[in-house]
Amino acid sequence: MISESAKGNFPMPSNKRMISERIIKYSNSSAIDFVKMIASDQYIISETMNLQWKLIPEFKTIMNYKTQKTTIAYSGRNWTAWFSKDIPFQNGPYKFGGLPGLILEMEDSTKSHYYIITAIKSIQDDFTYPVSNNNKEIKISHPQYIKLYKNYRVNPVAHLVGKIPDLRISMELQSVASRRSGNWKKSGKKP
Numbered sequence: 001m002i003s004e005s006a007k008g009n010f011p012m013p014s015n016k017r018m019i020s021e022r023i024i025k026y027s028n029s030s031a032i033d034f035v036k037m038i039a040s041d042q043y044i045i046s047e048t049m050n051l052q053w054k055l056i057p058e059f060k061t062i063m064n065y066k067t068q069k070t071t072i073a074y075s076g077r078n079w080t081a082w083f084s085k086d087i088p089f090q091n092g093p094y095k096f097g098g099l100p101g102l103i104l105e106m107e108d109s110t111k112s113h114y115y116i117i118t119a120i121k122s123i124q125d126d127f128t129y130p131v132s133n134n135n136k137e138i139k140i141s142h143p144q145y146i147k148l149y150k151n152y153r154v155n156p157v158a159h160l161v162g163k164i165p166d167l168r169i170s171m172e173l174q175s176v177a178s179r180r181s182g183n184w185k186k187s188g189k190k191p
Contacts, residue, residue: 039159062097062104078109
């Protein structure tokens with residue numbers, strides 16, 4: 001692993017899972033970069049987060065901090081968050097932030113996504129995320145990302161066409177079968 005890091009490559013230890021996405025937030029800014037691996041490419045999607053939080057006059061204590069409840073509808077989900085004005089960082093998990101304090105707990109209404117802070121500690125050095133130089137980085141807009149991601153979900157192996165000889169033939173046969181299936185449905189006759 002040491003020899004690889006000297007070359008600028010940072011392989012993950014075999015017992016660790018690779019993270020396919022991360023968020024880069026900028027101090028005193030609503031701009032973020034969403035970094036997402038799709039297939040073998042790394043996409044950087046720049047966004048401006050203008051979150052419209054609704055403050056609720058409800059309070060609870062998390063890790064000895066007084067927190068206030070707030071809600072938001074974002075990305076097709078309804079979220080409830082608890083933030084503390086005692087920690088003056090306008091930040092939180094994932095893409096969330098913009099409140100007058102740090103978000104300590106957050107959950108969507110379906111309870112399929114849940115974040116809770118487990119510790120707060122002070123560090124002296126800046127953290128630098130290890131970057132693998134093996135992936136091509138491509139900057140795209142958020143609308144371009146949505147289109148790309150939807151296409152990837154429909155056909156996750158499309159990027160391999162032309163790279164694996166048998167895959168091109170398989171994809172062509174799948175396309176022919178789809179066209180025949182479509183014609184049969186339209187005409188009502190079997191091919």
